[in-house]
Amino acid sequence: xxxxxxxxxxxxxxxxxxxxxxxxxxxxxxxxxxxxxxxxxxxxxxxxxxxxxxxxxxxxxxxxxxxxxxxxxxxxxxxxxxxxxxxxxxxxxxxxxxxxxxxxxxxxxxxxxxxxxxxxxxxxxxxxxxxxxxxxxxxxxxxxxxxxxxxxxxxxxxxxxxxxxxxxxxxxxxxxxxxxxxxxxxxxxxxxxxxxxxxxxxxxxxxxxxxxxxxxxxxxxxxxxxxxxxxxxxxxxxxxxxxxxxxxxxxxxxxxxxxxxxxxxxxxxxxxxxxxxxxxxxxxxxxxxxxxxxxxxxxxx
Amino acid sequence: xxxxxxxxxxxxxxxxxxxxxxxxxxxxxxxxxxxxxxxxxxxxxxxxxxxxxxxxxxxxxxxxxxxxxxxxxxxxxxxxxxxxxxxxxxxxxxxxxxxxxxxxxxxxxxxxxxxxxxxxxxxxxxxxxxxxxxxxxxxxxxxxxxxxxxxxxxxxxxxxxxxxxxxxxxxxxxxxxxxxxxxxxxxxxxxxxxxxxxxxxxxxxxxxxxxxxxxxxxxxxxxxxxxxxxxxxxxxxxxxxxxxxxxxxxxxxxxxxxxxxxxxxxxxxxxxxxxxxxxxxx
Numbered sequence: 001x002x003x004x005x006x007x008x009x010x011x012x013x014x015x016x017x018x019x020x021x022x023x024x025x026x027x028x029x030x031x032x033x034x035x036x037x038x039x040x041x042x043x044x045x046x047x048x049x050x051x052x053x054x055x056x057x058x059x060x061x062x063x064x065x066x067x068x069x070x071x072x073x074x075x076x077x078x079x080x081x082x083x084x085x086x087x088x089x090x091x092x093x094x095x096x097x098x099x100x101x102x103x104x105x106x107x108x109x110x111x112x113x114x115x116x117x118x119x120x121x122x123x124x125x126x127x128x129x130x131x132x133x134x135x136x137x138x139x140x141x142x143x144x145x146x147x148x149x150x151x152x153x154x155x156x157x158x159x160x161x162x163x164x165x166x167x168x169x170x171x172x173x174x175x176x177x178x179x180x181x182x183x184x185x186x187x188x189x190x191x192x193x194x195x196x197x198x199x200x201x202x203x204x205x206x207x208x209x210x211x212x213x214x215x216x217x218x219x220x221x222x223x224x225x226x227x228x229x230x231x232x233x234x235x236x237x238x239x240x241x242x243x244x245x246x247x248x249x250x251x252x253x254x255x256x257x258x259x260x261x262x263x264x265x266x267x268x269x270x271x272x273x274x275x276x277x278x279x280x281x282x283x284x285x286x287x288x289x290x291x292x293x294x295x296x297x298x299x300x301x
Numbered sequence: 302x303x304x305x306x307x308x309x310x311x312x313x314x315x316x317x318x319x320x321x322x323x324x325x326x327x328x329x330x331x332x333x334x335x336x337x338x339x340x341x342x343x344x345x346x347x348x349x350x351x352x353x354x355x356x357x358x359x360x361x362x363x364x365x366x367x368x369x370x371x372x373x374x375x376x377x378x379x380x381x382x383x384x385x386x387x388x389x390x391x392x393x394x395x396x397x398x399x400x401x402x403x404x405x406x407x408x409x410x411x412x413x414x415x416x417x418x419x420x421x422x423x424x425x426x427x428x429x430x431x432x433x434x435x436x437x438x439x440x441x442x443x444x445x446x447x448x449x450x451x452x453x454x455x456x457x458x459x460x461x462x463x464x465x466x467x468x469x470x471x472x473x474x475x476x477x478x479x480x481x482x483x484x485x486x487x488x489x490x491x492x493x494x495x496x497x498x499x500x501x502x503x504x505x506x507x508x509x510x511x512x513x514x515x516x517x518x519x520x521x522x523x524x525x526x527x528x529x530x531x532x533x534x535x536x537x538x539x540x541x542x543x544x545x546x547x548x549x550x551x552x553x554x555x556x557x558x559x560x561x562x563x564x565x566x567x568x569x570x571x572x573x574x575x576x577x578x579x580x581x582x583x
Contacts, residue, residue, distance in 0.1 A: 176468050201339075253545075
């Protein structure tokens with residue numbers, strides 16, 4: 001059976017710090033023969049800490065343009081300063097690269113052509129070898145924007161590699177929030193895995209994340225992580241969202257996850273020392289099986 | 302007036318916990334929640350906020366009667382938000398940045414601008430605490446313009462203005478901290494926490510910001526974060542131990558200083574320490 005169109009699963013959360021990367025690293029290590037891993041949390045990528053990637057390719061990412069005022073030609077009419085809507089030109093008529101959005105208005109208004117727009121390298125895309133297979137990841141230069149565009153490049157590349165390596169599934173680690181980079185990580189995905197935590201903040205953010213995947217018509221499975229911090233709210237989440245998710249799971253809070261991280265391992269690569277930890281591992285394996293079933297993934301190996 | 306921004310890099314380290322408790326501990330402060338994608342401060346405050354302003358982006362409106370389909374507008378748009386079709390020019394509203402280039406370059410002056418709502422600014426108060434937050438509409442792409450709008454509601458009469466920043470180190474965070482006198486980075490002492498903190502520190506160094514670190518969930522991981530701070534000469538302002546009881550109170554929407562009143566004096570000391578540090582540096 002040849003893989004022509006690999007499926008895509010994206011892990012998102014709305015709320016930050018609920019355990020996306022910890023969970024996806026476990027799923028990736030368990031399903032490693034059938035997946036390409038993509039770290040789309042481009043301004044705070046963490047999976048490299050678990051999987052110690054060896055870079056095989058590295059490309060510059062041009063996110064947009066930045067304006068540059070050539071002082072030798074500038075007649076100091078201040079038209080650019082007055083026109084810029086992003087406050088990106090200082091009183092000394094210098095472009096602040098962190099504020100410049102590369103729109104080009106200053107270039108157009110300048111009466112003496114003293115302003116040029118130049119391609120701006122705002123990050124890097126990497127393809128790497130890891131112990132669980134190929135990983136595509138990226139690094140957005142701190143302070144930059146257009147992270148959504150870089151996320152799209154990561155996903156596109158991961159899909160290409162999945163076809164090349166005949167892997168039926170691309171696993172995408174998304175970023176927190178619901179804005180541009182998250183939207184770029186879920187559009188066209190076959191399934192979303194939404195991770196939440198049983199807190200007031202968690203429910204609030206979950207509502208918005210669920211609304212987002214609904215808008216983009218991506219079905220989802222739900223994982224309530226650290227579920228035993230508040231059993232009441234866990235029950236409330238399962239009740240409110242149970243019917244909207246394809247499946248729901250709970251994982252209790254355990255420093256097992258941190259221990260795995262400190263050892264540069266996924267939770268499924270560590271020896272369980274207690275029944276609670278073994279149960280966590282079983283749930284993660286079950287989630288993997290459900291993902292394969294829902295996406296009709298037939299193991300190629 | 303001292304502006305303090307609370308950032309993190311990694312999500313879920315405790316920005317909101319700290320921003321809320323810091324603002325509540327101070328007499329006469331303003332709290333602004335700039336995490337417009339997922340604004341959580343409101344969940345911890347006994348405030349019923351109301352909308353004070355919409356957040357809008359000016360988007361082009363093309364008069365198809367005057368338009369000659371020369372294509373200059375779509376050629377000039379750096380975001381590919383315009384498409385010059387045979388019978389009309391299509392505007393892809395959600396990716397339009399509201400920069401004004403298309404209306405400027407149109408040789409027929411066929412383009413005007415109309416505001417499109419992408420979010421709201423809400424506000425309320427409790428005793429002497431003034432609270433504002435921005436909330437992005439679900440499905441919108443751009444958080445930064447909403448943060449820019451939120452910043453216009455700073456109350457200059459307040460001695461302390463506290464910002465709860467979005468996570469990460471990209472454009473929304475940069476916009477939030479750009480006028481801050483001091484930035485608190487909240488970190489969790491784990492490998493993920495440290496990795497993300499380093500990225501934020503790099504960004505703040507680029508911006509020339511004074512910074513300090515609060516280590517939250519102390520004891521959960523290792524000492525590498527503390528060693529990093531020492532090596533970079535970044536002061537560690539406070540350490541909050543990992544405690545399931547703190548997590549449990551947080552889960553119920555109870556601010557730290559309410560569940561554990563002994564922390565109130567520590568937050569007041571924190572604010573004073575920060576003011577000292579700002580004074581000493583200038």
